[in-house]
């Protein structure tokens with residue numbers, strides 16, 4: 001066997017293998033070094049964090065410190081202010097007039113009377129402007145529903161009421177007069193906020209009006225226009241009058257709707273006033 005076994009190519013191969021080994025060792029050493037360095041770096045970060053982090057959350061550095069929940073008062077919802085109703089002033093749309101509560105002054109007269117437009121009005125009685133505007137809307141709706149109505153009584157001044165009442169006293173005595181007619185100064189018609197209505201079905205100023213299509217529609221819908229049926233059936237002990245399904249009083253949409261929604265039948269109960277059954 002000759003030495004030719006050690007051909008240059010073989011030597012080369014051995015030398016390549018040797019270089020490869022050195023290289024492998026070198027890479028391995030580098031990796032260890034990297035690991036050490038990496039570990040060291042990792043430690044350095046974790047060690048540095050506790051010192052580096054606090055300034056970020058320190059209140060002094062934070063320009064807008066979040067207020068502590070314990071210092072913030074609970075946002076209590078503001079209660080809706082209770083409506084204040086004027087039950088006494090004669091010009092108030094919520095004035096309550098009954099057999100215990102006369103107009104004050106007794107011969108008070110409104111200064112904003114107008115004639116409701118476009119509504120049949122037997123005696124041409126005016127009513128107060130706000131009540132007239134609402135009545136016109138109610139008339140339009142009633143007409144659309146096929147139950148247009150006629151006004152048979154509106155504002156009645158003190159002196160007219162006195163004339164009517166005195167005439168009845170002369171005719172049948174005080175008890176007789178008091179039965180169906182308000183004493184002068186005690187009539188809701190003097191407020192200028194009240195109307196007596198009737199339809200085309202008869203029953204004018206009679207209890208049966210409540211059973212007619214017009215009477216039924218008015219009783220069910222008047223509140224939408226701010227009117228209430230003032231003297232309901234069975235309420236005489238509180239309101240002082242027998243059933244008057246034709247007598248509607250303007251009180252404004254808020255009160256009328258509240259009464260409707262709560263099922264309250266008269267102003268005395270709604271406002272917590274004492275009943276007013278007698279003179």
Ligand SMILES: [Zn+2]
Pocket residue numbers: 153189194195196246247248
């Ligand atoms: Zn009336």
